[in-house]
Amino acid sequence: MKFMSLFKKELREMLTPQTLVVLVMIYFGMFMLGNIMGKQIDKIVEESSEIVLCDQDDTEFTKKMIEAMKKPATGGTNDVKLVSIESDDYPGELERLGEKNIVLIPKGFTEQVESGKTAEYTYISRMTSLSTLGNVSSGSENAKALINASVISTLYGKKLSEGKLTLEEISQLNKPVDLKEVTVVQDKSSDVGASTVAQMKTMENMFMPIIVFLLIMYSSQMVLNAVSTEKIDKTLETLLSAPVSRLSVLTSKMLAAGVVAALYAVVMMFGMQNVVSKMQTGGDTAAYKDAIEQLGLTLSGAQYILIGLQMFVSILIALSISLVLGVLAKDAKSGQSLLLPIQLLSMVPYMLSMFMDVKTLSPVIRYIIYAIPFTHTFMANENIMFGNTTLYWGGLAYQLALLAICMTFAIRVFTSDKIFTMTLGGGKKKSGGGFAALFGKKSAPDHSDE
Amino acid sequence: MENENVLEVRGLSKQYKKGVYASQGVTFNVRKGEIFALIGQNGAGKTTTIRMISTLLKATEGDAIVDGHSILTEPEKVRQCITYLPDEAGAYKTMTGTGYLEFMAGIYASDARQIKEFVERASEISELGDRLKDKIGTYSRGMIRKLLLARAMMPQPALAILDEPTSGLDIINALDIRRMIKKLSSQGMSFLISSHNMLEIEYVSDRIGIIAKGHLLEIGSAQELKEKYNTKNLEEVFEKVVLSK
Numbered sequence: 001m002k003f004m005s006l007f008k009k010e011l012r013e014m015l016t017p018q019t020l021v022v023l024v025m026i027y028f029g030m031f032m033l034g035n036i037m038g039k040q041i042d043k044i045v046e047e048s049s050e051i052v053l054c055d056q057d058d059t060e061f062t063k064k065m066i067e068a069m070k071k072p073a074t075g076g077t078n079d080v081k082l083v084s085i086e087s088d089d090y091p092g093e094l095e096r097l098g099e100k101n102i103v104l105i106p107k108g109f110t111e112q113v114e115s116g117k118t119a120e121y122t123y124i125s126r127m128t129s130l131s132t133l134g135n136v137s138s139g140s141e142n143a144k145a146l147i148n149a150s151v152i153s154t155l156y157g158k159k160l161s162e163g164k165l166t167l168e169e170i171s172q173l174n175k176p177v178d179l180k181e182v183t184v185v186q187d188k189s190s191d192v193g194a195s196t197v198a199q200m201k202t203m204e205n206m207f208m209p210i211i212v213f214l215l216i217m218y219s220s221q222m223v224l225n226a227v228s229t230e231k232i233d234k235t236l237e238t239l240l241s242a243p244v245s246r247l248s249v250l251t252s253k254m255l256a257a258g259v260v261a262a263l264y265a266v267v268m269m270f271g272m273q274n275v276v277s278k279m280q281t282g283g284d285t286a287a288y289k290d291a292i293e294q295l296g297l298t299l300s301g302a303q304y305i306l307i308g309l310q311m312f313v314s315i316l317i318a319l320s321i322s323l324v325l326g327v328l329a330k331d332a333k334s335g336q337s338l339l340l341p342i343q344l345l346s347m348v349p350y351m352l353s354m355f356m357d358v359k360t361l362s363p364v365i366r367y368i369i370y371a372i373p374f375t376h377t378f379m380a381n382e383n384i385m386f387g388n389t390t391l392y393w394g395g396l397a398y399q400l401a402l403l404a405i406c407m408t409f410a411i412r413v414f415t416s417d418k419i420f421t422m423t424l425g426g427g428k429k430k431s432g433g434g435f436a437a438l439f440g441k442k443s444a445p446d447h448s449d450e
Numbered sequence: 451m452e453n454e455n456v457l458e459v460r461g462l463s464k465q466y467k468k469g470v471y472a473s474q475g476v477t478f479n480v481r482k483g484e485i486f487a488l489i490g491q492n493g494a495g496k497t498t499t500i501r502m503i504s505t506l507l508k509a510t511e512g513d514a515i516v517d518g519h520s521i522l523t524e525p526e527k528v529r530q531c532i533t534y535l536p537d538e539a540g541a542y543k544t545m546t547g548t549g550y551l552e553f554m555a556g557i558y559a560s561d562a563r564q565i566k567e568f569v570e571r572a573s574e575i576s577e578l579g580d581r582l583k584d585k586i587g588t589y590s591r592g593m594i595r596k597l598l599l600a601r602a603m604m605p606q607p608a609l610a611i612l613d614e615p616t617s618g619l620d621i622i623n624a625l626d627i628r629r630m631i632k633k634l635s636s637q638g639m640s641f642l643i644s645s646h647n648m649l650e651i652e653y654v655s656d657r658i659g660i661i662a663k664g665h666l667l668e669i670g671s672a673q674e675l676k677e678k679y680n681t682k683n684l685e686e687v688f689e690k691v692v693l694s695k
Contacts, residue, residue: 233540238598241504241534241611242557243526417507421466 016333022340029344033351036365040133040356051078051143053103054085059110065150072146090124091184101125103143113151113176116166120178121147127185127194127295129357130201130382144179151176185295186387192291200288201297205381207272209350211265212311212377216346219261219315220322221339226253227326228335236419250414254319261315297385306392307380313399314377318342320406324413330423349375353382359391370395373402455479456609456640457486457503461512463664464498472498474664475512480609485631485641487655488666489648489688495664496644497537500613503642504534517608530558533602537614537644540594547582547589547597548573551604558605568604575630576600592623599627603634610634611642616650628654648684658684662692 051069055062070080085093085104094102104122112119123143152173181193190197230236239249292298299307321342329335349372352358358369358379369375376383376395383392413419457480464473473495480486488496501507503514505525513520519527541550548569555568573582576596586594595616602610615631616624631654635641645651651658652672660668660675668675668691675687 234536234538235540235542237501237504237506237536238534238539238554238601239557241506241529241532242554243529244557245526420501420506 016337018334018337022337025341025344029348032365033348036352036361037133037355040361043360044133050081051103051146052081052083052097052099052101053105053143054083055105056085056107057105057109061110061113061154062105064154065105065147068150068153069143069146072149078142078146090182090189091126091187094124094126094184099126100128103147105147113154116172118172118175118178119151120180122180122182124182124184124189125194127183127197128359128386130198130205130385131354131356131358132198132202133356144177147177183291183295185297185385188295190291190294192288192295196288197292197295197297200292201385204276207269207276208307208381209354209378210272211268212314212374213346213350214268215261215265215311215315216318216374217343218264219257220318220342222257222260223253223319223322224326224329224335224339226257227323228329228338231327231329231419232331240419246415246419247411250323250411253323254316257319258315265311299381299384303384306384310377310380310392310396310399313396313403314374317373317399317403317406318346320403320410323410324406327413327419327422345372346374348372349378353378359388370398373399454482455515456482456484456517457642458515459499459503459512460514462499462502462509462514463511464495464502464507465510471495471664473502473661476661476664476666477512478659478666478669480640480642482608482640483635483638484657485635485643485655487643487645487651487658488661489645489651489658489684490661491646491692494661496661497613498664499661500534500611500642500644504532504611505529506534531608532611533558533605533607533609534611535598535602535613535615537617539598541586541597541601543587544585546585547576547578550586550597551576551582551601554601555604571606572600572604575603575634577626592619595619595623595627596630599630603630603639606639609640609642613644614647615643615645616647617645624650648688652684660688660691667691 053066053069055066066080066082069078071077083097083099083102085097085102087093094100102124104124106121109119109121155173155176180191181196182189183192183194183197227236230239236249240246322339325338325342326335329338349358349369352369353375358366358375361369376392376399379395380392382388383395413422459476459478462473462476463471465471476495476499478486488499490496498507502509503516503521505521505528509522513522515521516528517531519531521528542553545553551569551572552565555565555572559565559568576582576599578593578596578600581589581593582597586597589597599612599615602612612631616627619627628650631641631643635656643651643655655672657669657671658675659666668678668687670678672684675684675691676682679687679690681687681690
């Protein structure tokens with residue numbers, strides 16, 4: 001009985017209306033994230049039945065193989081689109097044909113198969129993103145499986161009618177074809193698989209989104225705590241009645257949080273770079289690094305500055321929002337829950353940009369995601385590497401515009417009565433501000449202490 | 451010079467919602483070296499009036515002149531003439547007492563010599579001795595209040611505004627603080643105090659303003675008010691004034 005009373009009391013204190021609002025927000029945030037990811041996976045599955053193929057060999061065998069691809073023995077149908085590649089300039093050919101991936105069956109393929117050798121075909125793929133799902137080459141995997149099946153079935157048919165199988169032929173049946181992957185990035189290409197490149201780059205750049213995420217979290221929390229603690233302890237009243245401008249108080253808080261956040265960033269960057277360098281030793285690392293350089297997937301000093309600039313703007317946005325949220329906090333507990341919207345706003349683009357190519361999402365969802373200011377920072381690395389300059393500069397312009405709005409609002413709150421009258425949710429005693437105050441309406445103050 | 455006004459409040463009002471005034475047409479003055487007390491119930495408008503004079507809130511109507519400067523047009527200059535001690539105010543817990551005084555002195559002082567002078571004065575006023583070297587987080591409520599009062603006195607402002615200076619303190623600490631205010635007033639410092647502790651007000655203040663529902667209803671010394679309303683103590687005066695309106 002005593003325990004239940006205690007438990008109920010604790011639960012009542014922890015499960016406030018604010019907590020419930022946050023829980024609903026988290027649910028809808030995750031629901032949206034799940035839906036977006038589900039749709040992307042459906043798209044990948046759908047694309048796997050669409051094979052764009054160039055048959056340079058053009059023999060009876062390859063024709064039969066293509067027919068077998070259209071109606072595989074395993075059931076279902078595939079949409080095979082035949083195209084013609086006229087040169088070895090794969091980036092140019094993909095551009096000309098308007099395709100993202102092409103399976104290329106080279107001249108001499110049938111001859112290789114019939115002479116009992118492992119035949120080679122090529123899968124050319126354009127890489128537009130570093131995200132995990134954005135580089136799943138299901139088309140090539142599907143094509144490879146179908147080509148394997150076709151070759152094996154042809155070989156069996158032929159050899160079984162002859163009534164004998166040599167050891168070499170058995171070995172050929174185990175590995176009838178060899179896949180050569182070519183990745184295209186903008187106007188460059190390299191003989192390496194897109195998923196391998198993405199894997200290497202993800203490992204190399206994995207610290208970037210983590211740092212952005214943690215910086216947004218740390219700096220927001222620091223400023224929110226700095227403001228809410230001063231307001232709750234009434235040290236803010238003392239400070240603002242002293243001969244110092246309110247803008248100086250605001251700027252010093254933001255600058256201090258920015259400096260500490262930058263310190264975190266430097267420490268984390270060095271730490272994570274060490275982790276990544278240790279992970280990237282041995283094996284074919286050198287060869288992959290060459291391929292990455294060949295594809296132009298490296299960043300110059302100026303490009304790092306551009307990424308840093310977007311990171312800085314994101315942090316300033318988070319800080320200005322946190323300043324206002326800090327003013328809304330009634331106590332330490334409400335201060336913590338107020339931080340959750342920022343956490344959600346950074347978590348959604350963080351997860352999405354890690355798993356999928358945001359650019360390929362449906363327009364409505366894409367613009368909702370673009371409306372989250374932190375999205376552009378999570379995508380900065382990719383946008384710069386893949387030459388999406390419009391997206392980068394557009395994102396930066398949007399962030400700057402939003403920063404101007406947030407800063408104007410924060411300054412307005414800090415330099416007006418709102419800093420003392422605004423609270424979230426109000427409460428019976430503190431009948432002040434709330435969201436009415438937030439949107440400029442005059443409201444009753446906190447004069448519970450009079 | 452005795453009657454020189456350090457603060458002149460003229461029709462000061464604060465309206466939050468249309469027709470809802472936290473403070474309306476408040477008019478009074480505080481003379482040099484005087485302790486003026488605003489008394490009223492919770493929500494009467496004391497803190498709102500004090501916050502307007504401290505330039506924390508903007509007045510909807512009226513004005514207040516502090517040492518010749520308007521709170522409406524020269525708030526920065528007003529802030530140089532006043533110090534404000536909010537009700538139940540805290541201090542930065544991670545700082546030491548001395549560190550806090552140095553930090554605040556840095557805001558008021560014009561050079562390093564003045565910072566040193568302010569800190570020395572505040573250390574003396576606070577009577578905290580060696581405890582000033584300790585973190586504020588280890589202080590009792592009374593010690594924090596003494597530290598904050600010392601902070602409010604150290605720049606020797608033209609006007610010290612104290613909201614409930616002894617609220618939540620034990621008798622000994624409260625007495626110490628009242629004596630401190632009296633002593634500094636005798637040295638020429640002016641005080642505007644808000645309180646609902648009638649005994650304290652009667653003991654410490656020279657003149658009293660009774661405020662209710664945002665209106666300043668009466669002004670006078672404790673003696674004058676007791677005589678006017680024919681009562682034995684200030685509590686009865688307060689009751690009569692508030693109920694009569």
